[in-house]
Amino acid sequence: MVNESTELPNPGSYFDHQEDRNKKQSSDSESRFRDTMKQAPVGMVILRGEDFLVEMANDSYLNIVGRTEEELVGRLLFDALPEVREYVKPVLTKVLQTGEPFHGNEFEVTLNRFGKKELCYFNFVYQPLAETSGELSGIIVVATEVTQQVLSKQALQRSENQFRSLVTQSQFAKAIFKGEDFVISLANEAMLKNLWRRTLDEVAGRKLLDVFPELKEQKFIAILKNVYETGTIHRENEALAQVDGPDGMRTFYLDYQYAPIFEEEGKVSAIMVSVNDVTEKVKFRQQISEAADRLSLATDGTKLATWDLNLQTRDIIYSGRLATLFGYDENKLLTHAELRDHVHPDDRHSIVEKAFELALETGTYYYEARVIHPDKSIHWIRTQGKILYRDNHVPHRMLGTMMDITDRKESELALKTSEGKFRTLADSMPQFVWTGDREGNLNYFNKSVYDYTGLTPAEMHKHLWRHIVHPEDLKENTRLWNISIENGTDFVREHRLRRFDGEFRWKLSRAIPQRNPDGSINMWVGTSTDIHESKLFIDELETKVQLRTKELTIANSELVRTNMELAQFAYVASHDLQEPLRKIQTFATRILETENDKLSEKGKDYFSRMQASSTRMQQLIVDLLAFSRANAVEKHFERTDLNEILKVVKEQLGEVISQKNAVITSELLPTRDVIVYQFEQLFTNIIANSLKFVKPGQAPLIQIKAGRIAGQSIALSEADPGQTYTYISFSDNGIGFDEQFKDRIFQVFQRLHNRSSYDGTGIGLAICKKIVENHKGLLDATGQPGIGASFIIYLPEA
Incomplete structure (x- = not known):
């Protein structure tokens, strides 16, 4: 109870006092903010209104813009600083309109300060100021002058550019390696073209040993490390270097210098390499020395x-x-x-x-x-x-x-004797035997040639082959003979030669170069063998083969057309079959729902069986369509992350996975060129198979792994031993199977279990096998009854 004599406080008076306290606290806060702003080491200014009236500016800002407080505060910004209007006004206007702050880095502007125009650079922030009502009333500007830093950086950049220009324009080979990994930062044309035989794009930014791994076995890397660690210059003359390039490994003799490049704190940051190729000079000196040695050997050794x-x-x-x-x-x-x-x-x-x-x-x-x-x-x-x-x-x-020269003369005598024996032997042979000098000029024919052609030796040596080779074969015969003479390769040619009675017969001519111990050609020895009957037989056989090939091509085209018609028929028939099935299922469901009380238990059982049978038939049609689709000619491959396909399949099977409390673990799968919808079906069928064939009361556990394997390690006869494969395996803890039935499970309509135990059409794994074959791969399965099964997909990498 309240005492009536007690004086109650006036509510209006309380709120008036509270408002006064808030105003005083706000005034004190603003005063502290302005004091802090005045003492800030960075330039700060407050602008109000759309005309950007300068409400206040601290001493740092006044020093930056070269104005007194009287020249700036209380005036419009662009009246006091007209030179910044072009650069600053659009930015301030946008901040005030959008309420979004603006940050500027190394902003360039020309100011009239200290009695002259100066190019200045600033880092600044334009922060919008909002009233308690949310309305934007102004902008606070925070600015820091970075002119000296920017000018220093520009000077450093110019210095570096001049240094790089000096390096690139040098007539000597030069390069710069940065860091302890010797990253190639720069190389001039002389280094790239003459020594490295590469472009700058091929080497810039790469480690020296990544570009030139052959240097690991040479001394230069150790020397570079020593220069980098000690900061001492290293010079060497006529150093032997092996440098690999697009044209193979080449040997150089180099005068070179490794000079350290220091940072401001004295630490080595890079190494400049200067190289002078003295290979020609060294080789010339070696040639002179070798010539002197050869002269000594010529007089002593010979x-x-x-x-x-x-x-x-x-x-x-x-x-x-x-x-x-x-x-x-x-x-x-x-x-x-x-x-x-x-x-x-x-x-x-x-x-x-x-x-x-x-x-x-x-x-x-x-x-x-x-x-x-x-x-x-x-x-x-x-x-x-x-x-x-x-x-x-x-x-x-x-x-x-x-x-x-006694030995040589005796050899010549022996050679003449041997040549006489050779001619006697050659003249007794039924084959044509002929020889030519090192330039390919024919200089000998055995007696069979003269007997066949009916020409005298004088006529034969005058016309050579031109007189007896068939006109249609002569041009190609001459071309191939010239190629053999030029390259020193065997001459092999089937051509027609004219007999003395005018008939042309097919001959196989072959000539082999006879070489001196130094590898140079000394002469050519050739033979020509009659192949007329066999040539005619082969020509006749080729004609028959071409005819048979044409017939097979026609038959194959007809088969393709028939297959396409069958596929179209199967597709249409399957769709047409589904319509009456849907009606059977619909009407059976309606009867069971509306006439359930009128049906006997046996009638209900019959309708249930009819529904189950129609459902199995519909699933069979769907699977047949899927199998037909897997055989389709059109196969559009796309570069696909198989992890994404697995994710989609797990989402589609999510309800079954949840119902059976299944656990699916997967390693990282590769990215491959695949037919996307077929691989979705492949993963779906294999995982669904593992979810289906589980022991009662057991939660399915499916493990998916991936990796690489050599073809020779795959236990399938179809695997290529010389090929490398990517494998993806699906292993489960289901009922498994006896491996003696492994081949059956991939055949259409083949089942290892009766339909009452596990539903299905017996087509799913056949579809899987067909999909893998469409990707040029292999599909294998392993299992143990009561333990589980594994399905392994092998995809060739090339």
């Missing part, structure tokens, strides 16, 4: 003797090897006349003296002759020389070499 004859006095100077060529010890001193006396009498005048007289006329001395050793043995020598003249062209000296 047992070549040298001599110097004074043509005026007939005094001769020679190496010790020359005396041994005449049967003496190398220290034996012999005069020119004594050496001449050892020449075989039959060769002295006819060969040696004639060669000497010719040399006085031409300046070149050459002969091959026999010499008689003191032991009366006969040897062959070859002499080559050149005359040196005085100023008035008077012969003064003759310099030359001499070597023993």
Whole structure:
């Protein structure tokens, strides 16, 4: 109870006091905000209204724009700062209209400050100001000048650009490797074209060892690491380097330098590589050294003797090897006349003296002759020389070499003997035998050629093949022969050759190059064999094959047309069959619903059985349609993530999965080119099969795995041992099956269990097998009764 004498407070007075307190708190908050804003180290200004009246600005902002408080505060922004109108007004207007803040980074603007125009850069935020009513009344601007940072960054960029320009324009090969992984940052044209044989796009941003893995086995990576870690320059001359490129591995000799590039804090950030290719210089020096070595070998290893004859006095100077060529010890001193006396009498005048007289006329001395050793043995020598003249062209000296060629002469004699035997053997053969020189000019035909053509040797050598090859075969015959001569490959050609009576018969001609020990071609040996009867037989056989092929093509086209008609018939028939089935099911359901009380228990049972049978028949038609669709000619492949297909299938089977408390686990499946709707059906059938064939009271557990496997590891005869496959396996804990029946489960209408135990049409797995075959793959199954079953899909990777 309230005492009547107690004075109650005035409610109006209470709210007036509360409003005064709120105004005072608001005024104090605004005052603190303005004080904080004044002391802020960044430029801040408050703008009001659509004309952007400057309500206040702190000292930092005044310093940034080069204005006093009297010149800025209380004035319209673009009256006080007209130079920023073009850049700033559209942005401020949009912030005020949309209420969305605007952030600017390194914003460029020219200000009139400190008595001159200056190009400045700012980072700033335009934040809209809202009243308690939600209306936007102004904008608060927060600005920071970053002019020096931007100018420094630009200067650094210009410096870097100048440095890069210096590198790219250098006549020497240069590159820059960044970081401890030596990432290729830059390479000039000389490096890319001459040494790396690659474009900049092929190497830029990649690790050095990723581009040139062959450097792992060379010294350069270790040297680069040392330069990066120690910061010391490394130089080396004529370093051997192996560099792989599009044209294969090439060997270089390089003068190079690794120079570290330092950051401001003194840490190495990159390495500049400068390279000068001195391969040609090094190889030229090596060639000179090799030439000197070869000259030494020519005189020592080949047992070549040298001599110097004074043509005026007939005094001769020679190496010790020359005396041994005449049967003496190398220290034996012999005069020119004594050496001449050892020449075989039959060769002295006819060969040696004639060669000497010719040399006085031409300046070149050459002969091959026999010499008689003191032991009366006969040897062959070859002499080559050149005359040196005085100023008035008077012969003064003759310099030359001499070597023993006895072995070569004996080989030539043996070759002539062998050639005679060869010709005798060739003339006795019924086949054509012919030879040609190294350039392919035919120079020998055996007796069978002359007997066949009826030509004389003179006629044959004049016309060669042109006279006997059929005109229709001559052009191609000549082309192939020229190719063989040019490339040194065997010549094989079937052509028609004219017989002496004018008849053309088919011959198989083959020529093989005979090579010297150094691989060069010495001559060509060819044969021509009569294949006339077999050629006619083959031609006749080919005609029959072509005719049979044409008949098979027609039959195949007819079969394709028939299959298409059958498929169309099956499709139409299946659809037409479903309509009466739906009516049977509909009317049976209505009878059971409306006439249930009038039917006997046996009648109800009959109607239930009729409904079940029509349902099974409808499912059979659906499965037949699916099987027909799996055989369809049109197969549109798409690049598809199989995880997405699995997700869709699990959603479609969601109700069954939930009812049976099934658990499905899956590894990450690959992305493949597949026929999407067929793979959805494939996954659906296999998973539905595992959900169906479970032991009573057991929750299905399905594990899906994927990976790669070699064809030789797959236990299917159809697997290609040289192929690699992607596999996807579905394993369950169901009733399993005996593997002796494995082949049956993939056949149409084949079931391992009666329909009363497990429903189904016996088509589902047959459809699965057909779908996998459409993808050029293999389908396998394994199982154990009472343990579970696994279905494995193998898809070739190529």
